[in-house]
Amino acid sequence: MATTNDLRNGLVLNLEGQLWQVVEFQHVKPGKGPAFVRTKIKNVLSGKTVDRTFNAGLKVDTATVDRRDMQYLYKDGNDYVFMDVKSYDQIYVPGDTVGDAARFLLENQDVIVAFHDETVLFVELPAAVVLTVSHTEPGLQGDRSNAGTKPATLETGAEIQVPLFLNTGDRVKVDTRSGSYISRVTD
Structure with missing residues (x-):
C-alpha cells in the first residue's frame, strides 16, 4: 500500500483487479478545495491509456513488479526470446507483450523485462x-x-x-x- 503522494513514473498500481502503470502524474493544489493528484495511467496488459484523478493522501494498492536485466536473443515466429543475464534462463515473450519496443530491438541488446507473479508485463528498452x-x-x-x-x-x-x-x-x-x-x- 502507498498513498497518492508516493506516486512516481513507472510505478505499477493494482486498481480494480487490473495492473496500471503510472505514465505521468501531477500534484495539484487549487486555491479552493482539497489537493488532488492528476495522473495518466496505462493498462499494462492491454496498453490502454486513461486519465485518472485521485484525492491527495488516498491509499492505493501497488503491485510488486520484478524488473530483470535480460538480453534479446532472436525472434521465433510471433515470440521474442530473451535470456536472463544472471541465470541464463531463456523465456519466450509474445509479440503483443513486446509491443512497440520491437521496432528498435537488435539481437544481443540489453533490455529490462518486468514480471508480476512470473508473468511478463512489458519490455523496457534503454532511452x-x-x-x-x-x-x-x-x-x-x-x-x-x-x-x-x-x-x-x-x-x-x-x-x-x-x-x-x-x-x-x-x-x-x-x-x-x-x-x-x-x-x-x-x-
Missing part, C-alpha cells in the same frame, strides 16, 4: 539506441518542402524521419520512447 540506416533517399540541397527531413528505414525495419544530410549506412541515435531521431553517431 536511446544506436542503429544503422539501411535505406534512405538522397537528400537534395534546397529541398525544404518537408522541414528538412526525409523518411529513413533502420536496420530493425522501423521507419523514422531524419535530416536531409543523412545517407544509407550512417549510424543514428534514436529515442525509443517517441521513435524520433536524436543525432548522428560518428565512431
